[in-house]
Amino acid sequence: NAGVMQNPRHLVRRRGQEARLRCSPMKGHSHVYWYRQLPEEGLKFMVYLQKENIIDESGMPKERFSAEFPKEGPSILRIQQVVRGDSAAYFCASNMQGTNNSPLHFGNGTRLTVT
Amino acid sequence: AQSVTQLGSHVSVSEGALVLLRCNYSSSVPPYLFWYVQYPNQGLQLLLKYTSAATLVKGINGFEAEFKKSETSFHLTKPSAHMSDAAEYFCAVVTTGNQFYFGTGTSLTVIP
Numbered sequence: 001n002a003g004v005m006q007n008p009r010h011l012v013r014r015r016g017q018e019a020r021l022r023c024s025p026m027k028g029h030s031h032v033y034w035y036r037q038l039p040e041e042g043l044k045f046m047v048y049l050q051k052e053n054i055i056d057e058s059g060m061p062k063e064r065f066s067a068e069f070p071k072e073g074p075s076i077l078r079i080q081q082v083v084r085g086d087s088a089a090y091f092c093a094s095n096m097q098g099t100n101n102s103p104l105h106f107g108n109g110t111r112l113t114v115t
Numbered sequence: 116a117q118s119v120t121q122l123g124s125h126v127s128v129s130e131g132a133l134v135l136l137r138c139n140y141s142s143s144v145p146p147y148l149f150w151y152v153q154y155p156n157q158g159l160q161l162l163l164k165y166t167s168a169a170t171l172v173k174g175i176n177g178f179e180a181e182f183k184k185s186e187t188s189f190h191l192t193k194p195s196a197h198m199s200d201a202a203e204y205f206c207a208v209v210t211t212g213n214q215f216y217f218g219t220g221t222s223l224t225v226i227p
Binding site: 101103105107111 | 159212213214
């Protein structure tokens with residue numbers, strides 16, 4: 001599968017635990033985006049990364065949330081000490097470097113449930 | 116700042132009827148515009164994109180959209196709705212900084 005791969009598809013965490021969401025971009029893509037989606041709401045931008053570099057994290061909550069995209073391996077969205085309000089679908093998307101009209105390709109998302 | 120507005124969070128049409136989903140953008144420069152579709156429990160799939168080559172853009176599944184600069188609009192249409200078109204539709208604009216801005220989405224219901 002050459003598409004954007006996210007895992008796990010479903011993740012259940014108790015309050016206070018850590019959640020790690022993984023995203024492998026499409027082959028040849030060097031830009032990764034993370035979005036959060038709540039029921040009946042649109043996509044909320046969280047962070048935009050290139051390898052080893054955060055380009056824009058203006059949508060990330062100031063505390064408990066972090067993201068990385070290392071030189072090797074997938075991009076990771078990390079949520080520490082999860083709370084019930086973190087329950088949502090988290091989508092990763094990727095596109096090519098250097099082209100403003102390169103569309104985003106989305107993964108199928110990780111659905112986080114905090115109990 | 117760039118933004119997109121999707122008028123109508125819910126649209127219902129009868130099977131076989133015209134589908135019209137509205138999107139207006141605000142941009143100080145010619146934008147790149149996209150329409151995406153999201154089926155339940157899936158990610159977003161690209162329907163079509165506007166990149167200034169032609170004002171009428173044809174996409175997958177019989178959808179098309181027309182870029183109207185004078186109206187700052189990029190409405191999505193399909194002549195005849197099919198039951199399988201029921202989904203959530205998102206309009207998006209991208210800035211020169213490769214940052215994407217999505218509308219709040221329009222949920223399309225197709226009535227048999």
